[in-house]
Amino acid sequence: MPAWLQAILVVAAVMVASWLVLIVLARRLPPGLAKDLAAFLPDCVTTARVLRRDPRVPRRAKVAVVFAMLWVLSPIDLLPEFLPVIGPLDDVIVVALVLRYAARSVPRQVLLDAWPGERRLIERLVGPGRRAQPPPPG
Template sequence: MDRLLLVAGVALALWALSCALMVLLAARLPNGLMKQVAEFLPSCVTTARTLRRSPLVPRRAKVALLVAVLWVVSPIDLLPEFLPVIGPLDDVVAVILLLRYAARSIPRETLLAAWPTDPRLLERLLGRDRVSSTR
């Protein structure tokens, strides 16, 4: 039993260390597409949490945003996370689809104000016509 706890503790420490290392390395990326990709899911979660508190966002959009956040934090995935490259793909696709759905009914200014990083990625994600159509 002690050996199992030791192995679990070492595994947890290595996981936490690798997460911290990834955050540090992602912060050092130069501005551009790679940095935007690294910031994508955290930006989506932050945006969804911000928009869920906004009175300007309709209920159906808030439900879609809640589902997006729950999808990202859920340990159950269509594709296991340990698969290289395609592991987080189901999270990304689900978040994009849910964010696009919610964005149809959210005012452009509210959506852009909630996006914590470069708004060009959000415009690329939604399509310029969709972001501009809420003016």
């Protein structure tokens, strides 16, 4: 087997292992900050999958969501995945920024319904709900 293929397989295995650790930690840790952080990326991936398929989500938001999913799945990272704690940080930041962007064009309830985790986390991420604009005069 060529060395480059072995390297790709090792990187893929490390990524999958780190995701599995996050999923296990998200389910087993007691409530608190550590559990919230461990669950954040898996919850973001689930939300992205749901938003990508929802017909109420505008095309530009879907493109941004697909970009975030590709970023998370890509073996090329700003911070290598094998670094403890900070490895998935670039993934978390990109996904958080994309969700904030999507929240501007996606109906708030659609975004909240797509989020499988603690509701307070997605509400904190996307900010307070916008107040309804009064209809224009005339």
